[in-house]
Amino acid sequence: MPIELYKEKWSDVINVVTIGTEDTKVNIGGQTTLPFLFQEGDIPNRPVVAMEIWDIVPADWPDSLVEAFKDCWKDPIAWAKICQDKYKADLICLKLQGAHPDTGNKTPDELAKIAKSISDNIKIPLIILGSGDDLKDNEVLPIVAEALKGKNCLFGDAVQENYKTLAASCLADGHSIIAESPIDINIAKQLNILITDMGFPANKIIINPTVGALGYGLEYTYSIMERARLAALMGDKMMAMPFICFVGQEAWRAKEAKATLVEFPQWGDEKERGPLWESMTATAFLQSGADILVMRHPKAVNKVRKIIDELMKH
Amino acid sequence: MFIVGELINGMYKEVGKAISGKNKKVIQDLAKRQFQAGACALDLNCGPASKDPVSDMIWLIESVQEVCSAILCLDSTKPNVIEEGLKIAKSKTMINSTQADKEKMDILIPMAKKYNSLLIAITMDKRGVPQNKDQRIELAANIISACEEHKFFTENLFLDPVVLPVNVAQNQGVEILQAIREFELLCCPKPKTIVGLSNVSQGTKNRSLINRTFLVMAVANGLEGAILDPLDKELMDALISSELILNKHIYCDSFLDAYRKK
Numbered sequence: 001m002p003i004e005l006y007k008e009k010w011s012d013v014i015n016v017v018t019i020g021t022e023d024t025k026v027n028i029g030g031q032t033t034l035p036f037l038f039q040e041g042d043i044p045n046r047p048v049v050a051m052e053i054w055d056i057v058p059a060d061w062p063d064s065l066v067e068a069f070k071d072c073w074k075d076p077i078a079w080a081k082i083c084q085d086k087y088k089a090d091l092i093c094l095k096l097q098g099a100h101p102d103t104g105n106k107t108p109d110e111l112a113k114i115a116k117s118i119s120d121n122i123k124i125p126l127i128i129l130g131s132g133d134d135l136k137d138n139e140v141l142p143i144v145a146e147a148l149k150g151k152n153c154l155f156g157d158a159v160q161e162n163y164k165t166l167a168a169s170c171l172a173d174g175h176s177i178i179a180e181s182p183i184d185i186n187i188a189k190q191l192n193i194l195i196t197d198m199g200f201p202a203n204k205i206i207i208n209p210t211v212g213a214l215g216y217g218l219e220y221t222y223s224i225m226e227r228a229r230l231a232a233l234m235g236d237k238m239m240a241m242p243f244i245c246f247v248g249q250e251a252w253r254a255k256e257a258k259a260t261l262v263e264f265p266q267w268g269d270e271k272e273r274g275p276l277w278e279s280m281t282a283t284a285f286l287q288s289g290a291d292i293l294v295m296r297h298p299k300a301v302n303k304v305r306k307i308i309d310e311l312m313k314h
Numbered sequence: 315m316f317i318v319g320e321l322i323n324g325m326y327k328e329v330g331k332a333i334s335g336k337n338k339k340v341i342q343d344l345a346k347r348q349f350q351a352g353a354c355a356l357d358l359n360c361g362p363a364s365k366d367p368v369s370d371m372i373w374l375i376e377s378v379q380e381v382c383s384a385i386l387c388l389d390s391t392k393p394n395v396i397e398e399g400l401k402i403a404k405s406k407t408m409i410n411s412t413q414a415d416k417e418k419m420d421i422l423i424p425m426a427k428k429y430n431s432l433l434i435a436i437t438m439d440k441r442g443v444p445q446n447k448d449q450r451i452e453l454a455a456n457i458i459s460a461c462e463e464h465k466f467f468t469e470n471l472f473l474d475p476v477v478l479p480v481n482v483a484q485n486q487g488v489e490i491l492q493a494i495r496e497f498e499l500l501c502c503p504k505p506k507t508i509v510g511l512s513n514v515s516q517g518t519k520n521r522s523l524i525n526r527t528f529l530v531m532a533v534a535n536g537l538e539g540a541i542l543d544p545l546d547k548e549l550m551d552a553l554i555s556s557e558l559i560l561n562k563h564i565y566c567d568s569f570l571d572a573y574r575k576k
Contacts, residue, residue, distance in 0.1 A: 189566035193575065231564050238572045239564060 007040050008033075010233035014291075015203040015240050016045070017176055019091065019154050020125030026090055028206075028291040029242035034229060035289050038314035046312050047286055048090035049301050050127055050294045051083035052248050055106070055114050056098040061296075062258035064274040068298050080118045087298045088305065091154075093127040094118060099140045100131035108143035116147045127154045127178075127244075127294070134162045142169035149173040156180065156244075157208055160191050167195050176204040178244055183210045183217070185224045185239075192238045206292065207241045213250040213257070214281045221245075225288040245285045248296030251278035275299035283307055315553060316355070316472075316539035318387050318408070319348030320512060322374065324361015333360060333370050341374060342381045351544035352574065355385035355408055355432075360395075367392060371399045379405050385432070387541075393421045400429040408432035410541075411474065414439040414453040419460040427466045434508055436474045437493070443476055445486075450475050450493040451500070458501050472508040472539050473497050479516040480524060487514075487528070495535045508539030526552040533557065 016030040026048055033041025055076050058065075072078040076094070083089040096111050098104035119126050128144055130137030142165060145155060156178030158166045163179070170177045179195055181188035188207055196202050207228070211221045225243055232240040251257050257277035260270050267273060278300035282293045286308065295301050321344050324330040332340035345356055356378060360370040367390060375386055388399040389410040396409055411434035412422035419435070426433040437444060437453035444450045454473050461468055475493040478486045490509075498504040509532060515524035526549045529540060533556045544550060554573045557563055566572055 185564055186566045189564050189572060190568060193566060193568045193572050196575065197571075227564070236564060236572075237575055238566070 005039070008037075010041060012233050012235045012237075012240065014229070014232055014242055015205075017203055017206060017242055017291075018152065019127070019176060020152055021150070024123055024125050025152070026125050031289075032233070034226075034233070035287055036311045036314075043312070045291075047290055047308055048292055049282075049304060049308075050091035050093040050292055051087060051089035051298075051301060052093045052095060052246075052294050052296050053079045053083060054095050054097045055111060056104050058097070059103070062252060062270070062274065063260070064258070064271050065252065065296055067271070076114055077118055077121050080122050084122050084124050087301055089124065089301065091125050091127055091292070092118065092122060093129065093294045095129040095131070096137075096140060096144070097131050099136050100133050101136060103131070105136075108140045111140050112144045112147035115144045119148055119151055119153070125153065126151065127156065127292075129156050129178075130166075138162070138165040141166055145169040145173045145175055148175070152176070154178060154206060154244075156206075158191065158195060160187055160194070163191065163195055164198070167198050167200050170204070171198065171200055176206060178206050178208045179241070180208040180210060183212075183220050183224060185209075185228055188224075188228065189236075189238050192241060196238070202237060202241065205241045206244045207239075208244050208246065211245045211247060211250055211281070211285060213247075213254040214277060214284065215256060216250065216254055218281060218284055222284060222288040225285070225290070229289045242291035243285075243289055244292040244294065245282070245290040246294045247282045247285060247290075248278060248294055248300075251281045251300075252296055275303065279303040279307070286311065315533070315537075315557060316506070316508070317353045317544055317553075318355040318357050318410075318508070318539065318541040319345075319351075319353035319384075319544045320357050320510075320541045321348055321543060321545070322356055322378070323359040323389070324364055324370075325359070326361075330361050330363055333364065333374070336373065338377045338380075341377045345378045345382050345384065348544045349382040349384045352550060353384060353544045355387045356382075357387045357389045357410060357541055358399075359389035359410075367395045368398045371395050372402055375399050375403050379403065387434075393418075393425065396422070397425055397429075400425065400431060403429075406430075406432070408434065408472075410434045411436050412457075414456050416460070419457065419464075423460055423464040423466050426470065427464060432470050432472065433466070434472045434474055436476055438476050443478065445489075447489040447492045447496065450489070451496055454493075454497050454505070455500055458505060462501075468501050468505045469503050472506045474508050474510065477509045477511065477513040477528075479518070480514055480528075481518050482516075491531055491535045494532055494537050498536055506538040507536065508541065509537060511540045511542040522546055522548060525549055529553055530556040533560065 014029040014031045030044040098106040154176045157180035179191045228239045257274040275297040358374045360367045364370045385406045387408040435457040437450045514528045515521035
């Protein structure tokens with residue numbers, strides 16, 4: 001006699017967030033079940049991969065990444081187009097590292113111009129990130145948001161101590177926002193409440209739960225994402241936002257990803273090992289509910305896209 | 315927590331007047347306020363003074379479903395009043411209530427099944443109010459077997475252990491709390507439990523405090539539904555906090571607001 005599997009029934013749904021304009025849009029979220037459990041609910045939108053580019057040439061990226069992008073990364077538009085055309089990124093994630101006082105200290109207008117010209121030259125939606133310097137980002141991001149008005153981009157990151165400026169300008173210019181919490185489900189929920197209290201629509205918020213790479217605390221984020229997703233499916237509206245996971249930046253900080261063959265001959269060629277580390281980290285987060293994976297290496301992106309294709313078959 | 319707002323009851327002077335004068339606005343305002351305050355369902359009771367309870371019930375249902383999508387909890391001792399209401403209700407419904415007597419259950423359980431309605435069953439029969447936990451459990455078992463006989467899913471059943479005023483039957487509090495805990499062992503999937511909360515403080519001088527203290531204790535014993543006044547903010551705050559302690563919601567600093575954003 002065939003065994004009939006017990007199927008869980010959930011009462012609620014993850015918000016659908018649309019990024020981009022009518023011509024470029026990407027929808028994420030909308031699930032009524034846990035990742036890839038097609039028997040128990042709907043998964044209307046597949047997880048997507050955003051490729052990370054910078055407005056300046058990154059100074060400390062390991063050789064494998066230098067190799068992949070050195071011919072294009074002096075020109076962020078060219079970099080974005082290669083990610084779009086050659087590596088088939090679903091979105092471009094532009095980090096405005098050049099805004100930082102220590103790495104260029106570019107003016108808001110300069111950065112707005114760069115962001116605008118990238119947006120005008122690609123056919124996929126944009127994610128825009130600040131430099132990590134709160135003061136400077138609060139000057140830069142509102143100007144960039146205004147320049148991209150109507151493009152329905154995704155801006156980040158809002159944090160509990162600094163969310164009002166970014167939320168206000170995203171609200172004014174019609175963008176979505178990334179709400180970042182430091183691997184802390186209580187703060188994730190609180191920040192969503194604070195942002196929605198400003199009149200920000202809940203279906204324009206994405207949770208950045210802050211991830212760790214494989215071997216560097218991945219499992220902490222994994223369980224937080226699972227718990228948040230379970231709560232959301234059981235009706236907690238302040239947890240019902242899709243997730244964005246910054247996999248690339250974390251995976252490429254891991255020694256196991258960037259150490260060279262000469263340093264650790266027994267670990268094998270870093271040109272294979274690095275992308276593998278990034279794709280394995282990404283794959284784990286697909287299983288805990290990631291909706292947007294922000295990644296760096298083309299090989300890793302390619303591998304993860306194939307894995308998503310497989311997982312979405314049902 | 316499955317909250318049934320208790321305020322649309324003809325027993326209350328204002329509501330009774332609104333029903334007899336067909337003043338829709340009063341009823342609709344109460345419906346909207348209770349729904350916004352967190353009620354999943356709204357109790358509708360024409361009150362003892364109603365001269366034509368069938369048409370009053372229909373009027374209440376129509377008035378309420380015009381303005382909110384809450385589950386309609388049709389509260390009457392007369393099965394025909396309930397059935398006429400079920401016929402015209404567009405929203406999901408709940409029957410309040412049947413007692414554990416066979417002749418009553420044989421009418422109301424098939425009715426709940428026919429109209430795909432939730433059902434409150436009170437663990438009380440013609441012998442009167444149960445005096446202890448064991449009598450409540452015996453009656454609950456009778457109710458569950460009647461549901462099984464009529465092929466009515468127990469997921470749709472809410473057992474009410476009969477809450478009595480603390481100033482009249484002080485020894486019943488513990489019995490009721492234990493009964494709530496033990497009802498869930500009676501069948502699988504477990505039946506839900508519900509109480510008419512305000513009863514516990516009937517005739518006392520500090521009703522709100524007694525209501526919320528009892529509610530928290532009942533929730534800790536596994537209570538899943540309550541007929542109460544959702545506009546009593548302190549009561550709702552205590553309820554939300556008790557569910558938080560029981561790990562039913564994820565904590566955040568603004569947990570009261572978070573619950574209300576649901």
